[in-house]
Amino acid sequence: MPVSLLDTTLGMAVRMSTPYLFAALGGLLAQRSGVYNFALEGMMLGGAYFGYFFTLLTGNLLLGILGAVIFGLLSGWLLAFISIRFGVSQMVVGLGMNTLFMGLTSFCSRLLSNSRDGSALNLDRLIGNIISGPAAEIPVIGSVLCSQNLMTYLIIALFVFYAWFTRRTEYGLALRAVGENPAASQTAGINVFRYRYLSVIISGALAALGGAYLTLTQVSRFSENMTNGRGWIAIAAICLGRWSPAGTFFSCLLFGLASAASNQIQVLNIGIPYQFALMVPYILAILALVSIQGKSSHGPAALGKPYMKNR
Amino acid sequence: MHNQKLKAFLRKRSFLITGGMALIAILLAMLVGGVLIMLIGIDPILAYRYFFYGAFGNIYGFGETINKFTPLLCCALGFSIAQKSGFFNLGGEGQFYAGALCAALAAANMGSASPIVGIALPVLAGIVGGAVLSSIAGALKILFNANELLSTMMLNYIMQYLIALLVSGALKNPNSSMEQTVPIPDPVRLPALMEGSRLHAGFFIALAALLLVWFLHQRTVLGFEMRLSGMNPKSARYAGVNERRSLIIVILVSGALAGLGGALELQGNQYKLMSGFSNNFGFDGIGIAVMGQYTPAGIFLSTLLFAALRVGTGSMQRGVGVPTPILYILQGVIIISVIVSNYFVRRIKDSLVEGRDA
Incomplete structure (x- = not known):
């Protein structure tokens, strides 16, 4: 493989893993507190749309990101409220929200494209790379570490913060306790509900940021259902990473690499139909599920089990 | 006094509470x-008038609603039967495609078979196709303990790309610029039932599937074992249920039902396969099963509702220009409200049993 090809592929892998990283960190945080976030897919889609929409409306990328985050916080609150307050099936709530957000984003997107002509739908400015000059020219290191934008650095920092927070701080340990044994945590004076609510709400914001990355750094335009299962792959990455931040991080990079490989197969036109190339990340996800069989770690003990305080 | 009577009445007819919440x-x-x-x-008001007129107000629209009912019912049954045994089959969409694909392949090779055989064999092929796809997720679950929720979801995407690949390549209609298969020949199509509509005979096959699933579940030993291993795996094992065997059958039947839906949609309604053939039928099945509380009557009514939603929202689009994705907004709100209402239903039922004032 020539260096330039390796170069572009690896750089692309990091770029394509960024949305996975955001969604997976969100999913991981919620799962740590004991609540499944199966609405990651829909939240990403919402973040992609509202990030794009508010940027288009205001011409300001920061306001666009803010719009995505606000959507994420609201959707996170809705998921938290329903799954924590009512103790109902977290899978069904997640699926319902995915359906709702798919409808909402497609609905809004069609209204938008009816109201403007095609050329007025593209964003004229995207979030760009911040490091340029000689550093970006170094082979491999330059493309992997330097030709990235602020959001990628942000999520790397957030992963480091999460690892430190959950292992080294009192609040982080409390969060883990809530996911393992809510009843005992409650007895020990930890407010189980507050931890779960906050985790799920922040989880929504992170997923929405992952979605916004797609429209604000990569394609400059929203298309219906554009997340294409990335939220589900993020959940697979959490399993593959055995609920540890480092494991989840590298799993996401692996899925990013698979997506980049899929892209390169399409671009290089080496005789493999592009539809086969598109299957690569999903096949990898299935292989990942198979590979973790029988290992000891199964995630937080109280994961997915509603905890209802006696009211 | 009156209150006590009401409570006793509602205790016996708890479906009234569930139904009220659904409303x-x-x-x-x-x-x-x-x-x-x-x-x-x-x-x-005008938009909803179009909605109801489109879905129920005329023979043609009624036929369309029933034609959507048919594949939706199959998908809902497929999700429901697996769910009741504790297997989360989110792969209805992919299994639906697998069924349609196998039915299309069979239908194209029926030659001069007699009409009955010509229709029945592709339907059977569809059933097998759906079962084959669900068995992949099943095998991964049983052999490697791979989470079926994620594996079935991944298989949905893989299947969609496989269909896209086939209809643009090996199975592409050479006489069409569109990426779709050659329409299946007339003799293998399910016959139309009603003048002035496109209503087809698949409706009765789907109804038969509903009755069969109910019979299997409620009236056979196998069905009892399926239910038991879903409700309480420990006591199932204690009672000597061969859990693995019952799980394998559930997985196959679940996929087969979604595959049947795909075959009926192909042979009764669309006649040719293309990307977007399914248009979310498999996922809708999940919402229907949830809303129907996994009961035959509930699923029947919810399927009717979801079918009417599809046709009605299409009619609102054509009539007054409401974008069709409003369908999924309505569905999402319904699913979320129903699942929340389950909490209140449980509380009301508890209060009825304990005889306290609600």
Whole structure:
């Protein structure tokens, strides 16, 4: 493989893993507190749309990101409220929200494209790379570490913060306790509900940021259902990473690499139909599920089990 | 005194509580939809008039609603039967495609078979196709303990790309610029039933599937074992249920039902395969099963509702220009409201049993 090809592929892998990283960190945080976030897919889609929409409306990328985050916080609150307050099936709530957000984003997107002509739908400015000059020219290191934008650095920092927070701080340990044994945590004076609510709400914001990355750094335009299962792959990455931040991080990079490989197969036109190339990340996800069989770690003990305080 | 009578009445007929909650969920969805329609500057009353006229108000629309009912019912049954045994089959969409694909392949090679065989064999092929796809997720679950929720979801995407690949390549209609298969020949199509509509005979096959599933579940030993291993795996094992065997059968039947849906949609309604053939039928099946509380009557009614939603929202689009994705907004609101209402239903039932004032 020539260096330039390796170069572009690896750089692309990091770029394509960024949305996975955001969604997976969100999913991981919620799962740590004991609540499944199966609405990651829909939240990403919402973040992609509202990030794009508010940027288009205001011409300001920061306001666009803010719009995505606000959507994420609201959707996170809705998921938290329903799954924590009512103790109902977290899978069904997640699926319902995915359906709702798919409808909402497609609905809004069609209204938008009816109201403007095609050329007025593209964003004229995207979030760009911040490091340029000689550093970006170094082979491999330059493309992997330097030709990235602020959001990628942000999520790397957030992963480091999460690892430190959950292992080294009192609040982080409390969060883990809530996911393992809510009843005992409650007895020990930890407010189980507050931890779960906050985790799920922040989880929504992170997923929405992952979605916004797609429209604000990569394609400059929203298309219906554009997340294409990335939220589900993020959940697979959490399993593959055995609920540890480092494991989840590298799993996401692996899925990013698979997506980049899929892209390169399409671009290089080496005789493999592009539809086969598109299957690569999903096949990898299935292989990942198979590979973790029988290992000891199964995630937080109280994961997915509603905890209802006696009211 | 009166209160006690009411409680006793409701205790015996708890479906009234569930049904009432479902009605509230529907009304809430229509309210949300109405507000949205108003926000985009369209008269909601007029829009809903188009909705009801499109879905029920004329023979043609009624036929369309029933034609959507058919594949939706199959997908809902497929999800429901697996769910009741504790297997989360989110792969209805992919299994639906697998069924349609196998039915299309069989239908194209029927030659001069007699009409009955010509129709029945592709349907059977569809059933097998759906079962084959669900068995992949099943095998991964049983052999490697791979989470079926994620594996079935991944298989949905893989299957969609496989269909896209085939209809643009090996199976592409050479006489069409569109990426789709050659329409299946007339003799293998399910016959139309009603003058002035496109209603096809697949409806009865789907109804038969509903009855069969109910019979299997409630009236056979195998069905009892399936239910038991879903409700309480420990006691199932204690009672000597061969859990693995019952799980394998559940997985196959679940996929087969979604595959049947795909075959019926192909042979009764669309006649040719293309990307977007399914248009979310498999996922809708999940919402239907949830809303129907996994009971035969509930699933029947919910399927009717979801079918009417599809046709009605299409009619609102053509009539007054409400974008069709409003369908999924309505569905989402319904699913979320129903699942929340389950909490209140449980509380009301508890209060009835304990004899306290609600």
